[in-house]
Amino acid sequence: MTLSTVICIGMAGSGKTTFMQRLNSHLRAKKTPPYVINLDPAVLNVPYGANIDIRDSIKYKKVMENYQLGPNGAIVTSLNLFSTKIDQVIGLVEKKKDDYEHCIIDTPGQIECFVWSASGSIITESFASTFPTVIAYIVDTPRNSSPTTFMSNMLYACSILYKTKLPMIIVFNKTDVKKEDFAKEWMTDFESFQAAIRDDQELNGDLGMGSGYMSSLVNSMSLMLEEFYSQLDMVGVSSYTGDGFDNFLDAVDDKVKEYEEFYKAERDRILKEKEEKEKDRKEKSLNGLMKDLGLSDAQKKHNHTDGHESDSSIEVISDLEEGEDDGIVARDEDEGVEREYTFAGDERMTGEVNEDATPDLQKRYAEALASTAKTASSQTAENIARYIRE
């Protein structure tokens, strides 16, 4: 039994959590319970038993208060804090890899907080480099029955595919309300999608002429999407009735095979390339450091015998010109602007920093950073120490 990971991503309200709940109970009924992870720090109730829940280690509301952040900033910061522990999380899942067939992961409702944040990439990458990993992109089928909305959603899915470089299944959810047949037709028969654009009243008004700027834009973008559709699997499910979940599991099996055959080789190649670049970068920064420390040429030459090249032409590169400030943009003066709807005086509303809670979070941040820094730069630090000793 090899464990594979399914990461559920989708627009807010597409039904990720309900889908996770149904998938969990479906797999349990088949006597193959999944390993479940919740990565949504802001969710109030998780309606399924999670093996790992981000809310156990990160208190979303505290993050909001202590760092004076809005809801989305707090989700990103919570994910940042969590991603510093990702090694431990992967370790926990790895220990269970012989007992489970699937590890299913729920992500925050605010899709961009996960997909476009550094921590989202770190978390996805960590899973994808350890286990075969598949993205389940959840679509609210009834809400995507207009060709314009449908295409916007597909463009988003396309950007996720190219960002994560992982096999993807488009899951048309809520088929108890609207069947997914129209979407499948649009994805496989370009003519029928064009006909839908022509008839779409949102684009063309009541006359349905199909001659507007928008419809020609949608037309050309849909051509581009044809290539994207060819790389996907699509299934229709109802998280309410449980319809289509066997098909979904078959699609996961197919995509895991695809991952092993194509994606893994491609990922390994990219990782190797990255590793080599990183090695190069470290070597250059070590040499730069030697230069900064003002070590003599003789010492440098001595180092050559150790296999370390040194290049005196290397300079420390900075985006800032000499004499320029540190790039921090100063806050504009308020210039008499009267703020409306403020909640001054009410601590609960202003989100003032809770002095008691801050040190704890700060400490955790510092510890997490220290341990990350330790692993990431220990090689460089050792090299430096050895060089200085010499």
Ligand SMILES: Nc1nc2c(ncn2[C@@H]2O[C@H](COP(=O)(O)OP(=O)(O)OP(=O)(O)O)[C@@H](O)[C@H]2O)c(=O)[nH]1
């Ligand atoms: N009819 C129907 N409704 C569904 C289905 N799946 C989810 N819903 C409803 O869709 C709404 C959103 O579902 P959630 O599971 O909370 O969606 P989500 O994507 O996790 O939401 P966020 O995490 O807040 O973005 C809820 O009211 C669900 O009851 C389904 O298969 N059929």
